[in-house]
Amino acid sequence: MKIELAENYGFCFGVKRAIKIAEENRDSSTYGPLIHNSKEIARLDKDFKVGLIEDFREFKSGDKAIVRTHGIPKKELEALHENGVDVVDATCPYVTKPQQICQEMSEAGYDVLIFGDESHPEIKGVKSYATHGAQVVTSLDEVKDLKFNDRIALVAQTTRKVEEYMSIANYLIPRHKEVRVFNTICNATFENQEAVDDISKKADVMIIIGGKNSSNTKQLFSISHDNCSDSYHIEDENEIEASWFNNKEYCGITAGASTPDWIIQNVINSIKRSVNI
Amino acid sequence: MKIELAENYGFCFGVKRAIKIAEENRDSSTYGPLIHNSKEIARLDKDFKVGLIEDFREFKSGDKAIVRTHGIPKKELEALHENGVDVVDATCPYVTKPQQICQEMSEAGYDVLIFGDESHPEIKGVKSYATHGAQVVTSLDEVKDLKFNDRIALVAQTTRKVEEYMSIANYLIPRHKEVRVFNTICNATFENQEAVDDISKKADVMIIIGGKNSSNTKQLFSISHDNCSDSYHIEDENEIEASWFNNKEYCGITAGASTPDWIIQNVINSIKRSVNI
Known part of the structure; x- marks a missing residue:
């Protein structure tokens, strides 16, 4: 079976930028999940001590709060500033x-x-x-x-x-x-969408990798599914089932804008093992 | 043969308004044709002494110039004012x-x-x-x-x-x-277009009445022709050929925004004579 990545997939400019900001701000917390990918958030916590706070009122004066790529409501941003929180804005431009x-x-x-x-x-x-x-x-x-x-x-x-x-x-x-x-x-969304549209017309099985609550990943899945009924939306390699690839000749792969390359590589390795490549 | 007018046809708000303005300003001249209908312009000249001047530089101080429904270039309007011409603006709003x-x-x-x-x-x-x-x-x-x-x-x-x-x-x-x-x-255009689209789908011969240089009439003809290949664009009853109605059962009629009702009525009478109704 041929395994191929879409011509455009995965991390967009805004996500790359936000992760870089987080890595440069050790011992801080993001307000809400920085990006819609729990594995990457766990990696930032483990490797860079960047935690996660779900309620903006928990930030105290002097705390460092990283604003997530998706942005936050205007009043909450104002409240963080008023409470003396050190706000690092990772909102995607x-x-x-x-x-x-x-x-x-x-x-x-x-x-x-x-x-x-x-x-x-x-x-x-x-x-x-x-x-x-x-x-x-x-x-x-x-x-x-x-x-x-x-x-x-x-x-x-x-x-x-x-x-x-x-x-x-x-x-x-x-x-x-x-x-x-x-x-x-955004262009990244547009390019990933065009690319999944192309590859899903040729593939007989499609794997779409990204957070289950990721809006852009859901759109990629929807486009893929319109062209290829055997499309699967997974968060990582643990969800893969070998039966999906029975009698298939061409597996297309794409990933949402918040899916890191290391997860994509794990998925490809797992598919290869499933079909004994 | 059934003869039917489109649900919306003919004079629009702007044309009715311009003709009223012209009728209220006897012994004046329009700068360029007031509307794209030479017969109506001849009627205004004959009945209301409203002439036609094709070059704005011919207007002298104190002359009354009626600005046509289509409007005129900004600099020409400014020149008329500067030259002391009494400008009556019939530009469609x-x-x-x-x-x-x-x-x-x-x-x-x-x-x-x-x-x-x-x-x-x-x-x-x-x-x-x-x-x-x-x-x-x-x-x-x-x-x-x-x-x-x-x-x-x-x-x-x-x-x-x-x-x-x-x-x-x-x-x-x-x-x-x-x-x-x-x-x-404009809505009038839109309504006339929708109406000709409707009637030309049902009719087997279509008569579109309006000036040969009238943009909106040409659009009506184009829509009609897409639905009914036997569509004819005429300016008045003199262009009608009896052969158009041979073996036809349903004649649809519409008219451009600058076509007066009296021309439409002449056309209907002429068609009736052609088919001996």
Whole structure:
């Protein structure tokens, strides 16, 4: 069986940057998981003494708090500063951007619509910057139930599918005077999505590696599954089942933006053992 | 043979308004054709002494100049005022809007892209308001040859097809940081287009009435022709050929936004005579 990696996969710019920041700040704690990958978080804790605090109120004056790649709500960031916490911001710059857009557009009188998952930390943060509030949708169907002013500002969670985002833009533009569409889907996401679309059309089994709560990994799985019904979303090599590869000729592999290379390598080694390569 | 008018057709708000303005200003001249319908222009000349001047430099101080529905270039408007001409503005408010947008967006540093016909008076006027210039395209293919900054403002000629406008928006949005899409296609155009799309799917012969240089009439013909190959674009009843209706059961009729009801009625009467109804 041939085993091949997608042309683009794994760590994005923002995740690499956040891990570097964490490694440079030993004996600190991240507020919430730095990235959506528990194995990598465990490695940072073991090798760099970077802990994890889930409630921002637990940070005391003088503590060092690393802000996660997904960002945090504006009021919590302000509270950390007010409490004298030493804040190290590892928010991905591609997430800082939609936060700024939400604030500017809301203050300029636009109806802000966010395409994303309201329960995801990134969107909780982004939405909090819309001074006069924002509406959040996960699909075009939800948009159809909402009401808007004549002027709409549209932003997307960085990890969303561009086709779905465009379907929302296509619905809104002919129906409103002005739609300001901000392309906040990040390139890394876009490139990983294009690459998984390519390889999953050729492969007869697909392995998608990433945190089960990772939004961008779920998108990769969804694209893969549309092209290749034998697609599996795993967090690491322990979930692999040898039967998945019975009578298969071409195994494609990709990984979410928060999946470190060492986990990907472990998965490849495990697949090879499964099929006795 | 059944003869039926489209659910929406003919005169739009801006044209009705311009004709009213002309009728209220006897013994004046329009600068360029008030609307794209030579018969209606001849009627205004005959009944209301509203003439036609093709070069703005011919207007003298104290003359009354009616600005056509399509608007005129900014510098020509300024020259008329400077020369002491009494300017009566019959520019359609739906055309004034994209003029304002071009000026604001250009001054705010956006790359202005206009979807429309550069040689059409409306677009000559609209483009002239983009302080730092604007690019004009008639198709998505032309967009692909152009270069843009990260921030684009997109406006459309009022009479364009919304599907083609959206194809341009769909191309630009994923490739640029911000695309500000202004829905400047006017409702009347949209409603006439939807109505001709409906009726031309049912009819076996379609008559589209309007000036041969009328952009919106050409769009109606194009939509009609896609659904019904026996579609004919005529200016008035004199162009009708009886053979068009041989063995036909359902004749659909529509008219451009600058076609007066009296011409439409003449056409219907002529068709009825052709088929001996």
